[in-house]
Amino acid sequence: MIAIQELAKARPKEPPKVRTKPKPAEAGDNRAAMLFLAPWFAGLFLITVGPMVASLYLSFTDFSLLEPPTWIGVDNYVEMFTDQRLHTALRVTFVYVFVSVPVQLAFALGLALFLDRGLRGLAVYRSVFYLPSLLGGSVAVAILWRRIFGNDGLINQVLSWFDIQGAGWIADPRFALGTLIVLNVWTFGSPMIIFLAGLRQIPVTYYEAASIDGAGRLRQFRSITLPLLTPIIFFNLVLQVIYAFQSFTQAFVVSGGTGGPVDSTLFYTLYLYKEGFANLNMGYASAMAWLLLLIVGALTAVNFLLSRFWVFYDD
Known part of the structure; x- marks a missing residue:
């Protein structure tokens, strides 16, 4: 024991670590990196974080845009419990999201499966089918949609060829929201491209082995394609749900900014806009924005x- 202690004492101590100053070249690289990142950080704090903090403060105030905000505490949030139009907007938005997103993803997946069969000119098809995702949220397409589903629109003209009496799809509260759901389903291009990329990552050997075992196309889709594609389905689901809750332009243009008829197309974002900029109730609109975030x-x-x-992931 004594010998071990003497050996431990005799062991040379490690020299203390000395911090070395960064080399001039490294310091220059760091400064250059921070300089290039400065616009991004400025945009983050001035355009995103700053307005978010400001809106959180305004949600506890009575602010009409014309006078300084007045602190009222949680009154705006309490008012939400008795605001019937807010409840209607939530109901309309939830119906829109929970109907249009699954149908859109199912349609996008079906078309991706069709294109994955190795069609000639696949790049052209992908570009054409992706266009609705780029144009679907534009004012021009919303105006076109209003014309298509109008009383004298294309839909009623096609129905008249078969002696079927059309309807005022936009003016009828039974069908108005359905036209916007169809418009959202039509913007299937983005999830379709992602599904197609996911399908290309599934090894062909899985299908070959399944075919040897006697599995048909439906069984292969259910036992191979769907399980291996679930991460892509989950990714598209999260993104499309977030995008659907933010829908505004379609409802604003199709309904003429009213959310009609009979509030059947009163999206939550449209009601938020009306409270903030039409009724100049910016404090209440800020509280609504935070409720939407939650x-x-x-x-x-x-x-x-x-x-x-x-x-299901690989692990």
Whole structure:
């Protein structure tokens, strides 16, 4: 024991680590990196973080844009419980999201499966089918959609060829929201491209082995394609749910900015806009914006929690 202690004492101590100053070249690289990142950080704090903090403060105030904000505490949030138009806007938005997003993803997946068969001129098809995703949220397409589903629009003209009496699709509260759902489904290009990329990553040997074992196309789709594609489905689902909750232009243009008829197309974002800029109730609109953030965040968290039961990764 004594010998071991003497050996430990005799062991040379490690020299203290000395911090070395960065070389001039490294310091110059760091300064250059920070200089190039400065516009991004400026945009982050001035355009994103700053307005978010300001809107959080305004949500606790009575602010009409014409007078300085007055602190009223949680009155704006309490008012939401009795605001019937807010409840209607939430109902319309939830119906729009929970109907249009699954149908859109199913349509995009079906078309991706069709294009994955190796068609000639696939790049042209992908470009053409992707165009609706680029144009679907524009004012021009919303105006075109209003014309197509109008009383004298294309839909009624086609129905008249078969002696079918059309309807005022936009003016009828039974069908007005359905036209906007169809418009959102029509913008299937972005998830379709992502699905197509995911399908190209599935090894062909899996299908060959399944064919040897006697599995048909439906069984291959159910046992191979869907399980291996669940991460892509989950990714598209989260993105499209967030995008659907932010839909505004379509409802604003198609309904003429009113959310009609009978509030059947009163999206949450449209009602928020009307409260903030039409009624000059910016404090209440800010509270609505934070409620929307909480709703989208909660649904995203639920999607991530449920994903462990149906999303399959390599591990």
